[in-house]
Amino acid sequence: MDDNDLLATHATDAYTHHGDPGVDELLPQLVAHLREHRTKLRQEWASRIHEAHLLDAMTPQEMAAETTSVYDNYVEVLETGSVEALQHYARDLSERIIPRGVETHEVVGIVLLLRDVLARSLFEKYQQEFPLLNRVLDAYEPAANRIANTVAVSFVDERERVIRQQQDAIRELSTPVLPVRERLLVLPIIGVLDTERARQLTEQLLAGIRTHRAKVVVMDITGAPDIDESVANHLVRTVDASRLMGASVIITGLSPEIARTLVTIGVDLSKMNTFGDLQGGLEEAERLLGYTVTRRDGAAG
Amino acid sequence: MVSGPALVSILRQGSYLIASIHTALDDSEMIRFQGDLIEQIGRHRSRGVIIDVAALDVLDSFGSRTLSNIAEMARLRGATIVLVGIQPDVAFAMVLLGMGTGSIETALDLEEGLAYLDRTVGKPTSATTR
Numbered sequence: 001m002d003d004n005d006l007l008a009t010h011a012t013d014a015y016t017h018h019g020d021p022g023v024d025e026l027l028p029q030l031v032a033h034l035r036e037h038r039t040k041l042r043q044e045w046a047s048r049i050h051e052a053h054l055l056d057a058m059t060p061q062e063m064a065a066e067t068t069s070v071y072d073n074y075v076e077v078l079e080t081g082s083v084e085a086l087q088h089y090a091r092d093l094s095e096r097i098i099p100r101g102v103e104t105h106e107v108v109g110i111v112l113l114l115r116d117v118l119a120r121s122l123f124e125k126y127q128q129e130f131p132l133l134n135r136v137l138d139a140y141e142p143a144a145n146r147i148a149n150t151v152a153v154s155f156v157d158e159r160e161r162v163i164r165q166q167q168d169a170i171r172e173l174s175t176p177v178l179p180v181r182e183r184l185l186v187l188p189i190i191g192v193l194d195t196e197r198a199r200q201l202t203e204q205l206l207a208g209i210r211t212h213r214a215k216v217v218v219m220d221i222t223g224a225p226d227i228d229e230s231v232a233n234h235l236v237r238t239v240d241a242s243r244l245m246g247a248s249v250i251i252t253g254l255s256p257e258i259a260r261t262l263v264t265i266g267v268d269l270s271k272m273n274t275f276g277d278l279q280g281g282l283e284e285a286e287r288l289l290g291y292t293v294t295r296r297d298g299a300a301g
Numbered sequence: 302m303v304s305g306p307a308l309v310s311i312l313r314q315g316s317y318l319i320a321s322i323h324t325a326l327d328d329s330e331m332i333r334f335q336g337d338l339i340e341q342i343g344r345h346r347s348r349g350v351i352i353d354v355a356a357l358d359v360l361d362s363f364g365s366r367t368l369s370n371i372a373e374m375a376r377l378r379g380a381t382i383v384l385v386g387i388q389p390d391v392a393f394a395m396v397l398l399g400m401g402t403g404s405i406e407t408a409l410d411l412e413e414g415l416a417y418l419d420r421t422v423g424k425p426t427s428a429t430t431r
Contacts (some may be wrong), residue, residue, distance in 0.1 A: 206389030213409055241392035246409035289318070 026139045030080045033125060034118060042071045045117045054109050057100045066093065074114060078143050083150045090154035098162055107155045108148070115144045168192045175201045177208035183215040184285050185247075187276075190223035198231045202238045215290050217242060218281040222253030229265045232258075236267045248288065249271060252281035309334045313345050317418060319381075321353040321409070325360075338371060339340045342378045349418035350375050353411055355386030365400040372405040381422055383407065385414035 011135050032043065046067050049055060055063065094107070126133040130158060143224070174197065178186045182201045185208055189201070205217065221227075227235070239249045243248065262269060275281040286293060308330055311320045318340055342350060353366065354360070359430070360368075368384060376380040383406045408414040 086334075202393060203389070206392060209409070210389060213410075213413075235394065237396040240396040241389070244387045244392040244395055244407045245389065246387075246407050246413055 015107060026136055027078065027143075030122065030136060030140060031075055033079070033122070037121065038071065038075075041117055041121055042067055045071070045114050047203045048113050048117060050108050052111075052113065054106045054108060055097075055102060057102060058097070058193045070110075070114065074118075074147055077147050077150075078140070081143070083146060086147065086150055087154055090151045091158050094155045094158035098159055102300065103153070104155060104159070108152050111148045111151045115148060118144070142186050171197075171200065175204050177204050177212075179214075180282075181286070181289070182292065183213060183240050184289060185209070185212055185217045185220045186282075187217060188223065188278075189219065189221045191225075193221075193224050193227050193231050195230055195234070198234045198238075200243065202234065206241060206245060209242060209245050214247045216285040217247050217249045218252060218278065218285050219249055220281065221258065222255075222278065224255075224258070225258045226255070227261060232261055232265055233267060236269075236272070239272060243271075250275060250278065250281045250284055252278050269301045308339070311338060311341055311344050313341075313347070315421075316345075316347055317347060317349040317415070318342060318347045318350065319351045319353065321356070323356050325357060326364065328363050332365055335367055335371050335374070339374050339378060341370060342375055342380045347380050348422045350380050350382040351411065351414040351418065352382065352384050353386045353414075354384065354391070355388070355410065357391060358388055360391050360395060362398045365395050365398050369400060369405055381406070383414045383417050 046063060049063070049067070058066070070093075073086050073089050077083055097107075119137070119140065122136055123133065126136050169289075174191065175187065178188075180186050187201070187205060187208075193201070207220075208214065209217065227244065235251075239251070241251045250273045254274055273284070275284055308324055308326055309322050311318055314317075318338070318341060320334070322334070326334060338350065338352075341347070352371070360374055372382045372384070385408045387407060406417065408417050
């Protein structure tokens with residue numbers, strides 16, 4: 001936003017600096033020119049996008065529709081000097097094209113192409129009168145830069161929002177707390193356990209114990225490759241905290257590396273209830289809860 | 302200091318005492334609670350004590366230590382003690398304060414605490430009614 005303001009002051013500077021009242025009238029004149037040659041310029045722009053192999057993910061019909069709206073928005077910003085509507089449109093456009101894999105360089109590329117196409121057309125129109133051309137470009141360029149900036153920032157903002165949303169989703173999915181029987185929870189841990197994830201695991205586990213009134217929790221870390229000292233200590237604390245909440249924790253699937261880590265750092269493991277695999281842990285949990293699982297005679301398997 | 306709204310209620314339920322802490326206690330209030338509870342264990346000849354801390358969202362090191370002391374003193378006075386209703390944040394804080402592996406018994410909530418006492422102390426009424 002600050003960048004926009006900066007460019008905006010630059011733009012006004014450019015107008016006032018020349019002190020020529022003609023400049024104020026130049027922009028409307030320029031806008032009228034761009035409106036007049038709308039079809040031709042838009043087509044030229046579209047063909048240049050095509051040549052540059054930008055936005056290949058879009059169909060020709062979509063391209064036609066989007067280039068028309070971008071063009072109209074662009075001219076409107078030149079006319080009014082307000083980027084608000086453009087911002088809105090750019091965000092909306094980004095929302096539509098991001099899921100289709102459109103990259104930042106493509107979006108910036110097409111806006112810069114439009115800027116070039118329009119500048120070239122202005123150049124052609126005014127090339128006979130050099131001083132006038134200079135003033136036209138002085139009026140046009142700051143506004144055009146501002147537009148390019150706005151579109152790029154909106155696109156990146158939207159992309160970051162999508163990424164943040166996905167990160168949240170992944171984070172939530174990464175430590176599921178699953179009830180498997182009444183008062184028995186299972187926590188499968190897959191992937192690298194870093195400090196942040198370990199902290200979150202503790203939070204979800206302790207909250208899960210409360211909501212499910214769990215008595216036994218089986219934490220399976222078969223899928224965790226290795227853990228460092230601080231995470232190991234954190235796990236031990238989590239087990240202790242669970243015990244304070246009245247639940248006993250069974251840890252299963254300790255890999256040789258993790259077992260070595262735990263022994264080397266010298267945490268008190270005497271109260272840790274561990275089993276080799278998830279099956280053993282579940283059997284122990286069922287024993288603690290008083291379940292007996294028997295197989296019916298003649299059942300398949 | 303002695304008057305004012307009750308910060309802790311100590312209720313007699315059969316041969317059990319149920320103490321509920323309603324709000325965070327400062328050091329002197331904690332000491333007073335310790336004295337009251339230990340005294341009442343003897344007066345009511347209680348076999349089991351439940352301390353319910355479900356309303357607490359913070360517990361400092363002094364509070365944690367006092368609770369362990371109470372548990373030890375209650376044991377010496379002949380009562381089994383169980384701490385119930387520890388909130389997740391409090392549980393983790395207590396572990397960080399080095400209280401996680403202490404001798405005190407814990408349960409999820411009041412109901413679980415009563416079930417635990419029934420299991421370990423045994424139904425005392427069944428012995429006296431016969």
